[in-house]
Amino acid sequence: MSEMQGTTGLVLNEPLLWEKGRKGREGFSLPVRDVDPAPLPEDFVVEGPDLPDLSEVDVVRHYTRLSQWNFGVDTGMYPLGSCTMKYNPKLHEVMAGLAGFAGAHPMLPEPLCQGALELMYELQTALAEITGLDAVTLQPAAGAQGELTGMLLIHAYHESRDSKRTKIIVPDTAHGTNPASAALCGYRPVPVASGEEGVLSAETVDRIMDEETAGIMITNPNTLGLFEENVREIAEAVHAKGGLVYGDGANMNAVMGIVDMGRIGVDVLHLNLHKTFSTPHGGGGPGSGPVCVSRALEPFLPIPRIQKLGDRYGLAEDFPQSVGRLQAFYGNFGVMIKAYAYIRSMGAADLKKASRLAVLNANYIKERLKGVYHLPYDRPCMHECVFTDKHLKASKLTTLDVAKRLMDYGFHPPTIYFPLVVQGALMVEPTETESMDEVDRFIDAMHAIAREAEERPDLLLNAPTHCRLRRLDETTAARRPCLKG
């Protein structure tokens, strides 16, 4: 391997915000006072909140230094499985900041917000086409709220048919949010194990599916990165008993232009615009979790809905069967702008190519690492591949040690200890925006770490050593929480 990417540079220390504050400093340009003070009721007169006073320079240096303690996609490869950390185009940030978008009030009269409504309408149309489903709501703020919306739609559908259902099937390869979202609708999750090949069998699902079960929540490709090849038969088994199929579309990046979600029997599917459609993850949001549905579920979609009448766009609320409202307004419009921009700059051919290259990168990593790290399912994978720490057991090292050592090499670690169906999982999702060179560097680092595990295990146990801080004491943090200063 050539030069190691990870190194140390001059990183500045920075105190907490309030340790920098000095009375008499100001960081805000107060508009000119052109009116007289209005009389204040007596009980208003309290001391203002205790916020530190800083100058503009103080504020800018503070956050610039903090930013330098972070690692993002723009810094380097971020193969966090299931999160699709692809490149976030810079133009999109500028576009979302245009005054006509960023400054638009959500309750403007319709003639004054035609541009925003048009963009949302066109994005809905594109997402319906990409998934192969019939109708879309953009309202959910993130994947988990999309899941909740999906569950609400299924709940409303069954209720409209006077069908009381109390359970929902959730495979062991599902995302952690799935059971929590189902529980909000009063559904009891019924776990189902994937088979030896890492995928579900239709027989297993058929055996537990009954008329008290609302449906199944199925992630496809699943969290092992495998395509659920029996999905059509599974959907048939669920439909036969009057249930519905919820598709967790968090992994849509593997199959754009390839799989038709409608054709495989998915009734409702959420997407993560912050995964598949390149909008930035923001250090933990904002995301956006649109939900796409088949025609049968359309009457239940959240309100308001966007409509096109002639060449004018409007908002409509008159849908008596709707599950109601999920967001104060229409969802994360600022995120939708970026997803729309992505779809318009890629077009159909390059979206499909993106999926193909994402799958190529993952399979390439799988092939080149499978002799070195234990690969529990040696089958063609989709956009991610999952290894375990089985080979490290002899040296008493774990997945966590590999993850921490990767930081020293200049890579963000993969998702670790998820999915739960394998022990000590290392879930690698390179995405299509990493070049072969970068992927090779990652593979070389993983090889080097495997060698170190045998020869110099201390390097892993003590890692990271190149980050600003060494390993953090998470146990004490949870035992004696200190959540504010």
Add this chain to the structure above:
Amino acid sequence: MRYLPHTPEDIEAMLETVGVESLDDLFSTVPEACRRRSLMKLPSPLTEWELSAHLSSMAQENAAFPACLSFVGAGSYEHHIPATVEAMLRRSEFYTAYTPYQPEMTQGTLQAIYEYQTLVTRLLGLDVANASLYDGASALAEALLMAIRVTRRPRVAVSRAVHPHHRQVVRTYLAPAGYELVELPFQENGTTDLSSMGSGQDLAAVAVQSPNFFGCIEDLGAVADRVHDCGALLVSSFTEPLAFGLLPSPGSRGADIACGEGQSLGIPQSFGGPLLGVFATRDKYVRSIPGRLVGKTVDAEGRQGFVLTLATREQHIRREKATSNICTNNSLCALAAAVYLASLGGRGIRDLARLNYDKAGYLKSRLSDAGFEMAFDAPTFNEFVVKTPAGFENTHARLADGRIVAGVPLAPWYPELENRYLFCVTETKTRDAMDRLVEEMTS
């Protein structure tokens, strides 16, 4: 395509390593019956320059400050945002990172969110704040669900003077699990009427908003006494947190949970999202809080650092028994709020809140002078309800043609408030602009 770095030679070499002939062969595990039968029908791809022109022309179809003179708040507020906020948010180490699962590589996000949590507790007068929720509406729903868990009571009461959209979201979250929601009416002065609460023995929580949807300031202290008497929690929500630069904090008046919309704190209106769900409560409820929490700790060498903590409350560990299903929250919006509050400081937030109050007071008195009556007489902050003569919708539409938005009509949500319009004035409105509005409304 500039986002796809693979050369044809790279693709060849990688396919060879994988052991397949073509990119299509990578999908051998996808059954034929699951595949698309046709190409996706999407518009042809645009260059960077075409896309920029296309989106710019769409953006121009929307009315926005300063070309549009809007006197609308109603849960989304037009405030000046210092350029520093956007400059810091565009640090791509912040915005291209994800949830700080690996603390050694994300200390920047973690310290910033720890500081955000601290600033929120100081603003709201409570002990502990989470790292953010989606928006004020879902924050209110999560607060009520938390109260139901904490008190083990199945009913909640929500004031009708809470933002109508927030009440709709609460209904969406609570109904399927069978929790009961009762609405409390408002009094003639525009604040909540608690007399219909009854004994309240089975109530988990009472939720009021202050300043409420009509802009009126609730007497939180009195509400807290009444609510605590029946063993319920007081959930105090808000849509305009800038008010706490001038008003007593909800915590100091007895709120058990304060939650609401943080968009006012440096986040663009952006046609209603992304927003910021702010959530704070008392220490004794810390293990029932929904959402992420950042805590202080030390590293292996004893240096101060920060981590996500108390994760056993969360969905990825507790699965269906989690305190919330939330995973991705609105972290970057929380960062914006922190940069904004840091820029304002203690003096700035007080001065700015006062300026909002005084400017709203100016428009109120100008409208009164012009013959418009105020609908409610409770004190207000930067929003208030005006009675308008019958047929005012024509005036409203005429002004909108000239890109002046003279408030929002309340009748769609409150049929009994026909011809009442909700107005908002922030620091972005000059005296001249307000004079112009009054002139246009009366001409």
